[in-house]
Amino acid sequence: MTRGAVRCMYCDDSRATDIDHFQPLEKAPLRAFVWLNHLLACSYCNSNVKRSQYPVDADGSCLLIDPTTEDPAVHLELLLKSGRDAPVSGSVKGEETIRVFGLNRPDLVKGRMDAFSRACSNMRDWHRLCQETDPEADRLAQALLDSPFIDVVHAMTRLKPSVAAVVVGQRTVPALDAWRSAHGF
Incomplete structure (x- = not known):
């Protein structure tokens, strides 16, 4: 469901x-x-x-x-x-x-903002683990996909490349690009 x-x-x-x-x-x-x-x-x-x-x-x-x-x-x-x-x-x-x-409503807005910060950080960590071929990368990816406000991650993947750096930050862009490739976005 x-x-x-x-x-x-x-x-x-x-x-x-x-x-x-x-x-x-x-x-x-x-x-x-x-x-x-x-x-x-x-x-x-x-x-x-x-x-x-x-x-x-x-x-x-x-x-x-x-x-x-x-x-x-x-x-x-x-x-x-x-x-x-x-x-x-x-x-x-x-x-x-x-x-x-x-x-x-305020609790959802705050929750999405917190989820955005966590998603950027988790995506960077996931990307680093992937580069190190650490099997923990898969677990981190699944944790991110199971987290509240998964719509935040989906919104990140829909960002146009021309604005991605402004929205997620330059440090997160390589991880976001890798995430898109790995997860079919």
Whole structure:
């Protein structure tokens, strides 16, 4: 249902402890047992922010990003230096998803900023271990992939080479390039 260490499919921070009905039962009771309508979520996102919210447009199409069928990066851009999510230009789904799930609440912004610092450091360490052919490199790579806010690592890999040095720092660029090659980005 989710990548890595069973994280919330919405905030990517907390452990997923709840099953959220993406399309709420109040709006679609016949989807109660549809597998793709069941998403792993933390209790905060499920019970405190989303609850039964399910905004739709005039045609009845959902205005939330469905992580089972859509790449969130089409609608959301993670601003690595600030830790904030921003809608991709013109994406109503991005705007609504940020609003409904409170994706820029202070704890998530701080968590992403901390994750960015750790990811840069871990990527440099991983790269050094790879160069030394140390088998611990694989374990470090897996730990990074299983960490909270893995969207930070994915955002780093999507950086254009022309801005990568400004965002991640010149010391991290070689490690980022090696990470992209090793992990198919």
